[in-house]
Amino acid sequence: MELTEGDLVRKCQNGDLGAFEELSAKYYRRVFMAVLGVLNHRDDAMDVAQEAFYRAFKSIKRFEGGSSFYTWLYRIAMNLAIDFQRRRKRNATELTENFDDAMFAQGEMGSDPYREARDRELGGRLRAAIDGLTPDHKAVIVLRAVEGLSYKEIGRIVGCSEGTVMSRLHYARKKLQEKLGSDL
Amino acid sequence: MMESCANIQERLGAWVDGELDPVAGERVELHLKQCPLCLGEKGRIERINSTLKNTLEAEAVNVPFAPFWAGVHARIVEERSWQVRVVDWFRLTLTPPRLVWAIPAVILLLLGVLSLERFVPGLGFGQTNLASVESIDGHGMNVALLRESQTKTTVIWLFEDHEGENENTPEPAPADPAF
């Protein structure tokens, strides 16, 4: 019989590392994506994402089920990423280089190579532009764009009201448009 | 009358995100049908969302699980030094949700300690309940000062300046008026 997520969580709370591995397999990519969106550095994002899962396992007994497991996990990851971002700033050049490396690591181009190349270039500029935002603004724009989470869920993750999420998103988008201009 | 573009653009992001109520959403939709400027704005917001999602997905797709889990597993089984564990404990304990309660708790504690004297007289921080005299000018008269801590009594006593009297005696001479 297949275990539900609730069952897996309960098993984790009893110290079952195998159950936690299953949960990790389910969510690791999404957590990594969100953290990467905030940190814009692959190695750091990997480090922080792994740390987030470690901390989730250590504190899983405190998870009471008030939110979904994923929201709770995301909260840990976002807090770590924001905290990490605040403590260590990297310069834009290094970030751009990292992005370029990642771009070369991608697979074959699709049917419209011109459009894809243009999108990749825009993606690079967009991420560099996002990097100019504060960690709090980065977190909301990444969570909304990447995860499509509701304002309520985003608020729960980053710890603010829906109104604040809305105004942060509005501000972040305005700033990005100013920086990217006609590229968009 | 059509709403202003400034008003619409304030809410455009929320509309794209599906967070506006139906009435407000309808106003935005109506405006977009007639305003190419705001329609372009909507397109830019959607572009930001989709581009960001695509670029991050493109990176995440190349992350295999096995090495990722190896990193997590290593952290779980690793014996962290007590210093690291203490720092981690503080970080975990003093994250904003808990700090929220720590702030008023600390303030209440400080207020309580500082107010202790009021509720338990004598239990202050060495602060005496005795009045203290900072200055006396008898304008030519002899003045004595008596302070008795047990009864918390501070007395300023005025003496008429007669020869032969013991000026240091704190107790008054009842028969001799001071004035």
Add this chain to the structure above:
Amino acid sequence: MRAKTKTPLNLLPPTLLFSLWLVLPPGIVRAAEKSQPGVQVKIGTIVASNEADCLDPLLSKMKQQLEVIKYRCYRLLREDSQRVSWLANALFEIPGGRSLLVMPQEYRNNRISLKVRLLEGEKPLVDTTVRVPNRGNFLIGGSAHEGGVLIFSISAATP
């Protein structure tokens, strides 16, 4: 698993506001003390003598204090109370053509600084500055009166 109805993080702003509410009122009270009505100053005029052993019932709370002065009899002649603004003078008429001028100067560490002048007519007899605990008192005595001596109990309290 019981769900929490509120996210603790959402409580940060109201909790910080609550914390301010805890901190601000005492601060505001202290800061506003000079602009508020000020200090309630009470002067009790007591006659002490050795005629007999007596203690006015109204002075029972001061028994231990008065015993320090070692008279046998204590009677409360009158009690006057005035609310005095900070740095303002209040005049209290006392028997024998004398008066007490009291000026509350400042409030610090739960103590009120009072400047007190005993006058005979317009002539100052004694000037003193005393730091008295809030709701505390001190005594000035020695003036002769009707076979005994006058003792003034000067107390001060902020609201």
